[in-house]
Amino acid sequence: MQFSLFDDGCNAGAAPQKLALPGADVTYIPGWLGPDDADALYASLASSLNWSQDTIKLFGKPVKIPRLQAWYGDAVSEYSYSGLTMVPRPWTADLLALKTRCENTAGCKFNSVLANWYRHGQDSMGMHADDEKELGVQPVIASVTLGEARPFLFRHRSGAPSVKVSLEHGSLLIMQGDTQRNYLHGINKTTRHVDGRINLTFRFIYPAVPEQNPCKM
Numbered sequence: 001m002q003f004s005l006f007d008d009g010c011n012a013g014a015a016p017q018k019l020a021l022p023g024a025d026v027t028y029i030p031g032w033l034g035p036d037d038a039d040a041l042y043a044s045l046a047s048s049l050n051w052s053q054d055t056i057k058l059f060g061k062p063v064k065i066p067r068l069q070a071w072y073g074d075a076v077s078e079y080s081y082s083g084l085t086m087v088p089r090p091w092t093a094d095l096l097a098l099k100t101r102c103e104n105t106a107g108c109k110f111n112s113v114l115a116n117w118y119r120h121g122q123d124s125m126g127m128h129a130d131d132e133k134e135l136g137v138q139p140v141i142a143s144v145t146l147g148e149a150r151p152f153l154f155r156h157r158s159g160a161p162s163v164k165v166s167l168e169h170g171s172l173l174i175m176q177g178d179t180q181r182n183y184l185h186g187i188n189k190t191t192r193h194v195d196g197r198i199n200l201t202f203r204f205i206y207p208a209v210p211e212q213n214p215c216k217m
């Protein structure tokens with residue numbers, strides 16, 4: 001698809017909001033994509049990405065994740081979590097255009113994207129932090145939401161009550177600083193009838209560092 005709006009990634013009128021989360025650095029930009037671009041992108045990504053329902057290990061047992069996902073990026077950006085290693089597919093034109101827009105808004109580079117498709121209310125993502133070591137100490141994660149607005153939960157690791165943010169169609173959420181160190185985040189299931197939601201989290205994966213210094217034997 002072709003983006004019809006501005007080159008710098010921001011729809012007119014989108015006002016960035018800093019979320020009041022002590023110990024985190026989270027910016028929410030509603031309407032970051034205009035509604036027509038966001039609609040077109042949802043349809044295009046739903047039909048063109050290589051979606052699969054992967055299996056992870058939970059307490060040693062294989063479990064199918066409750067959503068579809070797809071991993072795209074530069075060849076260096078292999079990524080592992082819960083016993084699942086994802087090898088990136090090469091960027092599509094849509095994802096590359098969106099990556100550039102995210103880079104312009106966030107002011108930093110990304111080399112990979114995890115796409116998640118929550119097909120209905122029973123699809124979800126458990127509370128977690130994006131704190132794998134290949135993401136570095138203070139990862140910057142740019143998260144684009146398309147489709148149904150679902151409550152996104154932040155929970156401080158101290159156990160304080162969760163804070164809910166409704167991530168709207170076409171919005172961008174940028175998590176950075178100590179957000180992953182201090183908070184978990186996730187999307188709960190709901191019994192409400194909800195339409196599909198596609199979320200894209202752009203990340204920078206540091207290339208693998210050898211465990212051992214090959215010169216010290």
Ligand SMILES: O=C(O)CCC(=O)C(=O)O
Nearest residue numbers: 114116130152187199201
């Ligand atoms: O769907 C979302 O908004 C969150 C996705 C997420 O946390 C992740 O991909 O790590």
Ligand SMILES: [Mn+2]
Nearest residue numbers: 128129130185
């Ligand atoms: Mn996450």
